[in-house]
Amino acid sequence: MPDVITEQHVLELKQTYPYAPDRVFDAMTRPEQLMKWFGPAGYETVEAEVDLRGGGRYRIVMRKVPDGAPFSVGGVYQEVVPNERLQFTWRWNGSHDEGIETLVTMEFHGQGGATELVLRHERFPTSDMRDRHNTGWSSVLDRLAEHCNTLKQGASQ
Amino acid sequence: MVKYGERRLDHTFAALSDPTRRAMLARLRKGEATVGELAKPFRISLPAVSKHLGVLERAGLVERKRDGRTHRCRLRAAPLAEASLWIDHYRVFWEGTLERLGGFLEQTGKDQK
Numbered sequence: 001m002p003d004v005i006t007e008q009h010v011l012e013l014k015q016t017y018p019y020a021p022d023r024v025f026d027a028m029t030r031p032e033q034l035m036k037w038f039g040p041a042g043y044e045t046v047e048a049e050v051d052l053r054g055g056g057r058y059r060i061v062m063r064k065v066p067d068g069a070p071f072s073v074g075g076v077y078q079e080v081v082p083n084e085r086l087q088f089t090w091r092w093n094g095s096h097d098e099g100i101e102t103l104v105t106m107e108f109h110g111q112g113g114a115t116e117l118v119l120r121h122e123r124f125p126t127s128d129m130r131d132r133h134n135t136g137w138s139s140v141l142d143r144l145a146e147h148c149n150t151l152k153q154g155a156s157q
Numbered sequence: 158m159v160k161y162g163e164r165r166l167d168h169t170f171a172a173l174s175d176p177t178r179r180a181m182l183a184r185l186r187k188g189e190a191t192v193g194e195l196a197k198p199f200r201i202s203l204p205a206v207s208k209h210l211g212v213l214e215r216a217g218l219v220e221r222k223r224d225g226r227t228h229r230c231r232l233r234a235a236p237l238a239e240a241s242l243w244i245d246h247y248r249v250f251w252e253g254t255l256e257r258l259g260g261f262l263e264q265t266g267k268d269q270k
Contacts, residue, residue, distance in 0.1 A: 007182045007237070009173035011244045015255045019262050027258060027265075037261035040253025096246060100163060117255065121247045123170040 010122035017115050021083040021108040024115045028086065028106065034060065046070060052080055058088065071095040075104075084108055090121070165217065166243060169236040172216035177201070178209050182218060185232035192221075192228050 017024055027033045031048035038045045039062045047061035059074035071094035079087040086106045092098055102123050109116040172178055181195050196206040210230065213219040217236050221228045 007173060007179040008241065008244055009170060009179065011247045011251070013248070013251055013255065015259070017259055017262055019266060023262060023266075024258070027262060033261070033265075037257045038254060039257065040250055041257065097243075119251060119255070121244075121251065123167065123243075 010120050013119045015117050015119075016111075017117065018113070019115060020113060021110045021115045024117060025083045025086075025108050038062070043068075047072075051077075053077060054080055056080075069094070075101070078103075083110075162239065165236060166239060168216040169218065169240045172212050172218055173240065175209065175212075178213055181209060181213065182232060182237070185219065185230060186234075189229050189231050191224070192230065195230060 027037065029050055029052050031050050034048040034050070035045050038048065038060060042065055043062050044065050045060055045062050047059070049057075049059045051057050054077055056077045057074060058077065059072055061070050061072040063070040071092065073090060073092050073095075075089035075091055077086065077088045079085060085108070086104075088104055090102045090104045091100065100123075102121060105120040105122075107118040109118065173182075177199055180198065184190060184195060184198070192203065192206060192210065195210070196203055199206065210219060210221065214221060218233055220231045220233055222231070
């Protein structure tokens with residue numbers, strides 16, 4: 001019986017692929033590519049929508065092969081740094097953890113023609129943070145702050 | 158589908174989100190300890206230790222019993238087991254998914270040659 005008692009607080013996985021970061025990043029973010037591979041063995045993706053920007057939404061619909069009931073996962077991108085980093089909320093509909101918002105972070109580390117993908121999947125430390133991330137609130141605030149700064153700089157010139 | 162008691166999981170993960178608290182739990186896995194013994198490795202005050210223990214207690218991870226002028230702390234592992242199961246569920250999902258990504262990249266890599 002495996003020892004399941006651990007102080008682990010996030011899931012962290014690393015996987016290296018012999019392809020450049022842009023290939024891996026594209027596979028992870030382009031709907032037509034996601035449709036071809038996303039999901040564990042025995043599942044297929046039947047729909048994928050991606051609005052790839054901070055505050056943009058994604059949605060992936062999957063089902064068990066060949067005719068399982070479809071269920072989906074979706075969320076809001078918190079951070080998009082092309083070929084380097086993705087962070088997005090993750091919420092299932094019609095499956096395990098229904099309605100619970102969690103957070104996925106992916107980093108794409110280029111290493112001489114290969115890419116090390118580092119994935120973290122975690123729950124939010126507080127439900128406050130979870131609510132903010134759900135609406136892309138922090139990214140909206142960031143953009144607002146940036147806009148104000150730009151206005152200030154403009155005014156002082 | 159299994160429901161893990163979302164509230165309890167939230168409290169458990171909130172408790173686990175602090176490295177000092179994780180270290181305390183690791184220590185308690187080896188056996189009971191007094192508050193003083195738990196505080197020893199950390200350069201923080203006893204009230205700060207007590208505060209951390211309060212978080213752990215509210216999450217149901219630690220049980221405190223008065224023992225004379227001090228308290229003995231004991232690990233309650235059930236919430237940790239639930240947290241582990243939660244993480245493992247996502248581990249299974251992502252391991253399978255990332256493996257399929259490898260297959261896809263290899264396939265499209267070949268197609269481009």
